[in-house]
Amino acid sequence: MLVGYQSWAFPKNPMILSTAVIGGPMEGRGPLADDFDLLHSDLRMQQKSWEQAERMLLDETCAKAIEKAGLSKDNITFFIAGDLMNQIISSSFAARTLSMPYLGIFGACSTSMEGLALASLMIDADSALYVMTGTVSHNAAAEKHYRYPTEYGAQKPPTAQWTVTAGGAAIIAANDGSGNHPVVTRATVGRVVDMGLTDPFNMGAAMAPAAFDTLVSHFRDFDLPYDYYDLIITGDLGKVGHRILLDLCEQHDVPIPRDRFADAGMMVYGDIPDVWSGGSGCGCSASVAYGYVQRRLREGSLKRVLMVATGALLSPISYQQKDTIPCIAHAAAMERIEGSQSS
Amino acid sequence: MANQKLKKATPTMQKYQQFAKAREPARPILRNLTVAFVVGGLICVLGQAIQDLFIHVFGFSQKDAGNPTVAVLIALTAMATGLGVFDKFARWAGAGTAVPVTGFANSMVSAAMEYRTEGFVLGVAGNMFKLAGSVIVWGVVSAFFIALIRTLLVIGR
The missing domain is CATH 3.40.47.40 (Stage V sporulation protein AD)
Structure with missing residues (x-):
């Protein structure tokens, strides 16, 4: 429901049935390490390339979210995802693995909330049973894509930022009235x-x-x-x-x-x-x-x-x-x- | 270019840019310069030691010892890059490692490693000079003009 100029209210309170977050080695050193479902100690994650590692990270995160929701992937009506790679390959390739009806989005680092807003809108409009939304980024894949080769030694200014290696996914569903979920x-x-x-x-x-x-x-x-x-x-x-x-x-x-x-x-x-x-x-x-x-x-x-x-x-x-x-x-x-x- | 951009920016944008600039942490220039000077100098000392080794132990002439010295420094950098330690050291040392031949070697080896996943032809060969290429192109171009000036001066004399 449109409110004001550019906002949506969700009067049916679509609920976040489950979420999953999987990170890499650097994230494990941070103070939020306990909030991750799984942390990889190897940045390459036993994959052949950084891009494949990123893709695998999203695959894994989505599988974890589905598992935590107690669903199977056939239950998910739509999958909304985006990432930082050219042509959002990580998301599209994850959608191939999941074989769900899929909408690819690009909002750079704002993708998570863009996806969550759209998923909630779909549920609130009774247009889907379960919507999964996810996004992923990988430090080395982003360095390679946007900056320098990962092993290149460059001094960065103090305003630079470190791309997080993590996948995050959420499954949104119609409110069951239990109050058990956000x-x-x-x-x-x-x-x-x-x-x-x-x-x-x-x-x-x-x-x-x-x-x-x-x-x-x-x-x-x-x-x-x-x-x-x-x-x-x-x-x-x-x-x-x-x-x-x-x-x-x-x-x-x-x-x-x-x-x-x-x-x-x-x-x-x-x-x-x-x-x-x-x-x-x-x-x-x-x-x-x-x-x-x-x-x-x-x-x-x-x-x-x-x-x-x-x-x-x-x-x-x-x-x-x-x-x-x-x-x-x-x-x-x-x-x-x-x-x-x-x- | 920068001036053109500034002219195009609206007063609000200019005001914000100044606002943001005032809140940015300054680059630690003095620290970076000092570290670069010391590390760059030490790499040169190391190079000199290697050169002396070639001259006194292996009997090279001073002129001939230059090439194997550079090769040893490049090999050392390539190894450090491959082992994943060079980037960490270079991040600390900045221009200290970037300016000597070590920086050049690192730029080639890191690019070659990074694009190995795209294959030997399109990946490694096609991208190896991605960073080093600009150094080679402008190095050759400036060398050409310096040589041209020198030649003209010699003719003029």
Whole structure:
């Protein structure tokens, strides 16, 4: 149901039946290691190439989500996925393995919430029984695709970010009224915002205005009090972008309490110094949303969480041609409603 | 180019760019320069030691010892790259390892390793010079012009 200019409300409270998150070695060193279902110690994951490793990671994550939901893959009506590779091969090849009706999406690192919003919309409109949405990113595959060969020694500036090796998947279903599962209540589709930044090693600063735009739109469309959410997690802005976002809120008089903000890029690696400004990649917001947040919603330590996943929509060609970096952010609200009844 | 972009940017964009710039952590330039100077210097010392080895132990002339010295440094870098330690060291050392022949060797070996998955012809051979190619092309072009200037100066004399 359209609310305001660019948001959807989900009055039937589609529920997150299950989620799965699988990570790599670096993620195992971070503070969120316990929130992963499985961690690989080998970055190559016994595959022949980085691309195959990424694909396998998504395959595995989807299989885990289906297993945790107690379903079989024939039960899933639609599969919505995206990733960072050219022609989103990881998602399409995973869809081949799963052989489900499939919609491929691209939102760069915002893919997780784009997928979750679309999946919830389908369920809320009774257009599907179960929708699985997933995304994946792999550090070495992204380095190869966007930057340098993985073994090339380059010194990066402190604004650079470390692509997360992780797959995240969620299965959305109609609310059964039990109140046992977190629900998706709202979503805001972001606009592409480009403030003219060109440095691919500083995507936090490029994406922060997109996150701000979506955030403001979300609160405007739903007319929510600014302290409605227990936690607002932005995608992968990292330390640099997170600081800019907080200052933007202050400058534009958006009184969201500062302690309610967190950033997936900062959460996933904590204080590991090798990651510069923090984590990034599709797997970053996906692993935080489907791992950390889901676990805490299910435990009850968090009740209302707004996830604002940000994406930098650049390509290796566009930045070589000196184009600026267009950015986007999609928001989805996940809540725990005790004994919720589907209306 | 950068100026053109700045002219095209709206006042809001320019304001934000300054806003963001003020919140970026500065590159640790002094640290990077110091480390690059020391590490680059040490690599040169190592090169000199290898060259002396060739001169005094294997009886090369000073001129002839240059090529095997470079080959040894390249081989060492290739091995370190293959073992996965060079990138970690280079990330710390920066230009210290990038400027000497070690940086050139690393750029070729890392590209060759990375594209091995695409096969020997289209992968390794086609991408080996992906990073090193620009160094070779502009090295040859600038060498040509320097040689041209020198020749003209010699003729003019």
